[in-house]
């Protein structure tokens with residue numbers, strides 16, 4: 001039986017029993033998809049790599065925290081998502097802190113208010129950079145669901161387990177996140193047209 | 197169906213999750229409303245872009261750096277900690293850790309009953325009690341009641357590469373006493 005024939009859950013069980021090759025196989029299986037997940041989340045390649053390293057170190061050092069009743073992917077996405085969110089929140093707090101230290105007020109940066117009726121819909125060229133910028137403007141709880149659903153293509157059920165929220169909440173949140181993303185991209189496109 | 201109903205159902209349509217009846221009225225609205233048709237087309241386009249993945253990729257030496265980091269990180273930890281997490285016959289599972297905790301409490305209770313506080317230290321130096329205990333065998337992890345979801349939050353702690361690279365970041369995060377929770381925006 002080659003390592004490719006083992007499920008992720010079998011591999012983590014083998015790693016828990018002392019097989020380091022099983023850990024390396026899991027790293028190979030998950031490194032690229034976790035990297036794109038984290039990169040979409042934080043929008044910075046170096047930071048995404050560092051957070052991916054932290055995630056994989058956690059898997060190594062906390063391997064006994066995993067229980068077979070959950071999917072391995074749910075567990076590892078939870079770790080990566082938590083680390084990414086923690087890092088982004090720390091950055092936001094530091095930004096808020098330094099702004100208040102400069103006398104610029106402690107208010108968090110907010111999106112400009114947008115028109116919620118579908119009167120402005122522009123379908124300009126959606127470059128990767130524009131998409132990434134728009135994702136960065138989504139609130140974290142919207143960003144998380146839309147990345148898990150549309151980038152990682154996870155099931156609603158798995159997203160519900162990762163985020164520890166009910167299935168119905170996941171579905172409505174995904175819908176609102178997709179609409180908001182569309183709105184942000186429309187506005188970005190409109191701003192670009194106005195400049196041209 | 198009006199435009200706001202359409203917006204509520206847009207995502208379910210993209211995920212092929214609408215019932216037959218809802219799908220029919222959704223499509224009826226789509227045919228007669230140019231704005232909603234453009235909205236949906238734009239959403240589909242964005243979704244396609246997201247699915248295509250990112251062009252950025254991991255450094256070629258990523259895995260080598262990870263292995264090096266694990267080696268140096270583990271070497272820095274005390275021997276008793278390495279025995280807990282390192283694979284091999286001497287590794288300890290949570291089950292044996294439970295037994296260890298009971299044994300340690302028993303030793304402490306006996307010490308308390310035998311000695312007056314001023315006569316002897318109550319707590320042994322770190323690491324000694326482990327060596328004094330019985331030999332431990334690696335036991336495969338069992339589903340336990342401590343974490344029924346099976347999804348442990350292990351995302352806080354001292355393993356962060358970012359914090360180790362930047363002491364100011366560590367100090368700042370300590371001040372903030374910040375604990376993250378997925379799903380709690």
Ligand SMILES: [Zn+2]
Nearest residue numbers: 198199229232
């Ligand atoms: Zn409409």
